[in-house]
Amino acid sequence: MSESAIRLNRVAKTFPNGTVALSPVTLSIAPGSFTSLVGPSGCGKSTLLRLIAGLTEPTAGAMTRTARPGGTSFVFQDATLMPWATVADNVALPLRLAGVADIKTKVDEALERVGLAGFGASYPRELSGGMKMRVSIARAVVIGPELLLMDEPFAALDEFTRFKLNDDLLALWQNNRWTVIFVTHSIREAVFLSDRIVIMSPRPGRVVADMAINLPQRDADLRLGHDFADQCARVSAALGDAMHAGAAA
Amino acid sequence: MKPAIMPAVFGLLVLTLWESAVRINGVPEYILPSPTAIIMALWTSGPELLGALAVTLQVTVAALILAAVTGAGIAFALAQWKTAEQTLFPYAVFLQVTPIVTVAPFIIIWVENIFVVLLILAWMSAVFPIISNTLLGLKSADANLKDMFRLYGASRWQTATRLLAPSALPYFLGGLRISGGLALIGTVVAEMVAGTSGTYSGLASRLMEASYRLELARALACFVLLSATGFALYLLLDALSRRLLRHWHESARHES
Ligand SMILES: Nc1ncnc2c1ncn2[C@@H]1O[C@H](COP(=O)(O)OP(=O)(O)O)[C@@H](O)[C@H]1O
Ligand SMILES: [Mg+2]
Numbered sequence: 001m002s003e004s005a006i007r008l009n010r011v012a013k014t015f016p017n018g019t020v021a022l023s024p025v026t027l028s029i030a031p032g033s034f035t036s037l038v039g040p041s042g043c044g045k046s047t048l049l050r051l052i053a054g055l056t057e058p059t060a061g062a063m064t065r066t067a068r069p070g071g072t073s074f075v076f077q078d079a080t081l082m083p084w085a086t087v088a089d090n091v092a093l094p095l096r097l098a099g100v101a102d103i104k105t106k107v108d109e110a111l112e113r114v115g116l117a118g119f120g121a122s123y124p125r126e127l128s129g130g131m132k133m134r135v136s137i138a139r140a141v142v143i144g145p146e147l148l149l150m151d152e153p154f155a156a157l158d159e160f161t162r163f164k165l166n167d168d169l170l171a172l173w174q175n176n177r178w179t180v181i182f183v184t185h186s187i188r189e190a191v192f193l194s195d196r197i198v199i200m201s202p203r204p205g206r207v208v209a210d211m212a213i214n215l216p217q218r219d220a221d222l223r224l225g226h227d228f229a230d231q232c233a234r235v236s237a238a239l240g241d242a243m244h245a246g247a248a249a
Numbered sequence: 250m251k252p253a254i255m256p257a258v259f260g261l262l263v264l265t266l267w268e269s270a271v272r273i274n275g276v277p278e279y280i281l282p283s284p285t286a287i288i289m290a291l292w293t294s295g296p297e298l299l300g301a302l303a304v305t306l307q308v309t310v311a312a313l314i315l316a317a318v319t320g321a322g323i324a325f326a327l328a329q330w331k332t333a334e335q336t337l338f339p340y341a342v343f344l345q346v347t348p349i350v351t352v353a354p355f356i357i358i359w360v361e362n363i364f365v366v367l368l369i370l371a372w373m374s375a376v377f378p379i380i381s382n383t384l385l386g387l388k389s390a391d392a393n394l395k396d397m398f399r400l401y402g403a404s405r406w407q408t409a410t411r412l413l414a415p416s417a418l419p420y421f422l423g424g425l426r427i428s429g430g431l432a433l434i435g436t437v438v439a440e441m442v443a444g445t446s447g448t449y450s451g452l453a454s455r456l457m458e459a460s461y462r463l464e465l466a467r468a469l470a471c472f473v474l475l476s477a478t479g480f481a482l483y484l485l486l487d488a489l490s491r492r493l494l495r496h497w498h499e500s501a502r503h504e505s
Contacts, residue, residue: 055396070402080393083497084415093411097401123496143401 003066004028005147005179006052011061013047020204021047024061027198027207031066032177036190038239039200045183048205049074049149052181067147067179070098073140075150079132081124081139087111088120091138098143110142113172130161134168141172148178155185166192167220174218187239191215191231192223199235199242209238282466287473290466298455302474305436305451308364309482312371313432317425319372320379324417325409327380328387338384345377349435353442363449367439374435375428379421386420387413419498422490429482437475 010024021044029035037045050056051063053074065072073094081090091107100106111117114134124132133153140148154162170193173180184190190197191213199209213231215222222228264284270276271283278286291298323341327334349370360366390413398408440453456471494501 050396053396053400055399072400074397074400076393078393080391080397082394082412082415084418093397094401096411097398097403097407125497 003031004064005031005033005066006181007064008052009062011051011058011063013044013051013056014059022051023204023206025205025207029179029181031179033196034173034180034182034194035196035198036194037181037183037198037200038185038187038190038235039205040202040243041185043200043203044205045200046151048200049151049181049183052147053149065147067145070094071143071146073143073145073148075133075136075140075148075153077152077155079124079129079136081132081135083124085123086120087116087122087124087127087135090124090135091120091142093139094143100143106142107138110138113141114138115168128161129157130165133157133165137165137169137172141176141178144176145178148180150180150182152183152185154189162186162189163220163223169193170218187232187235188223191228191235192218197235199238201242208242211235211238279463279465282469286466287469290464290470291473294467294470298452298471298474301450301452301455301471302478304449305433305440305453305475306478308367308371308436308439308451309432309478312368312375312435313425313429315368315372316375316379316428316432317421320376320424320428321383321421323376324380324383324387324421325413327384328413329409334384341377341380344373345381347373349373350438350442353439357443363443366443367436367449367451370439370442371432371435374438375432378427378431379424382420382424382427383417386417389420390416419490419494419500422486422493423500426483426486426490429486430479433475433479433482 006027006029008025008027010026011022012020012024013022014020025048037048039045047056051058052065053072054065055074082093085093088104088107088111091110092103095103095106107120108117111120114137116131116134116138119127119131119135124135127135136153140150154165157165166189173193182190182193194213197209197211197213198207199211200206201208211234213235215227215231268283268285271281276283282290327338352373353366353370356366356369360369394412395408398412403411436451437453440451441457444454444457452471452475456468456475459465459468459471491501
């Protein structure tokens with residue numbers, strides 16, 4: 001394996017109020033990989049993502065990242081758009097903050113990629129939940145991110161919309177090979193998208209299982225096959241063990 | 250359409266009752282003038298009263314603009330520096346709870362220019378809702394959006410202009426709507442207390458003069474003009490708020 005995109009060495013986080021959100025986590029992420037992070041609510045997944053993004057500091061351990069400054073994008077569970085700005089202005093935000101040139105071309109291209117060409121002049125409130133999430137993804141990818149962090153991005157969407165967005169995200173990633181870390185509660189979603197699934201224990205979170213997902217030819221038909229069902233069963237069993245491990249500890 | 254009819258009918262009804270009560274009982278005009286007498290007074294002294302209204306409005310509008318600018322500026326400063334907020338906000342509250350009538354005598358002694366006296370007093374009445382509302386708006390900027398700005402390396406200035414200011418705008422405009430009425434009230438009270446006359450005579454001083462002379466129809470005509478002005482000011486600021494927020498804020502949603 002080449003140099004890691006991210007390397008966490010016994011990284012831990014205790015909040016000032018005494019909550020131990022993460023017990024030491026050691027993890028290394030390969031460049032261009034798609035890793036899903038699953039685990040029970042409150043086990044520290046969001047905290048881990050925020051640590052990797054540099055939005056909060058670890059209380060112990062060390063972290064290294066290869067992504068250039070400003071080369072990391074974050075997608076939240078809520079689309080987190082500026083309601084006062086048009087779709088185009090929302091997508092342009094990271095470029096404007098960085099003072100990049102040729103914004104319009106890049107924004108149009110990003111909107112095209114998420115299937116929203118022609119919606120640049122709309123305001124967020126005119127869009128459905130799925131479309132808002134697409135805008136959020138366009139804003140994340142417009143900078144050509146080296147690292148894309150996604151925190152339960154599709155959890156608030158209906159199943160149909162979610163499948164569609166999964167398909168489109170998969171296609172985007174296959175074409176661009178950003179390093180992605182994806183938090184989800186859905187085992188099917190994780191298996192469908194990832195080449196690696198990391199399972200965390202109940203709080204304080206630590207890594208209890210780390211499994212590679214090997215599936216041939218990923219596309220929308222994949223969900224129908226036996227391989228897919230087998231992998232889901234395997235992850236589900238591991239997650240069950242993880243909960244036990246947490247309860248016993 | 251419909252919502253406008255009911256208040257109009259109600260108003261007409263009250264005016265008719267008032268008119269007939271005054272006529273039937275032969276109430277003298279220096280006790281209670283009839284609505285038609287007030288309308289006559291409005292008609293005959295119209296140009297002169299409108300001139301006085303212009304003087305009052307000048308102070309009110311100047312005070313409101315000053316309150317908007319300084320109020321928003323103070324709120325920004327308080328939001329940027331926590332210690333400043335902790336140190337100074339209690340004094341802003343002090344400004345709000347102090348009846349301006351009690352401050353007026355001092356301002357009149359210290360400041361010579363009567364326009365400036367009126368301006369200070371009207372500003373004092375109007376500025377607090379803008380400070381407190383804008384401060385609330387600045388603090389309620391979305392936490393995830395703030396993280397987004399941080400992640401992309403936004404400068405303090407970029408965060409202030411592109412995130413904090415738009416987040417605070419609906420709150421600021423809510424404060425401005427309240428302050429419009431307060432600025433007018435402040436101007437009127439200031440005129441009455443300062444006892445302005447001659448060179449700087451606004452509508453409130455005309456009202457006082459007329460009531461001293463027991464010209465109640467004329468006094469009430471002034472009153473009607475002042476109320477209508479307050480109402481118009483509110484409608485104007487409400488329209489401004491809807492216009493600025495029309496694309497995105499819930500408060501401006503049901504605009505035609
Ligand atoms: N800013 C904070 N201050 C104190 N406790 C926090 C803070 N953020 C999260 N926590 C706590 O840390 C734990 C992990 O939270 P989080 O990372 O959001 O979990 P997850 O995303 O896996 O549901 C939870 O118990 C949560 O209540
Ligand atoms: Mg979370």
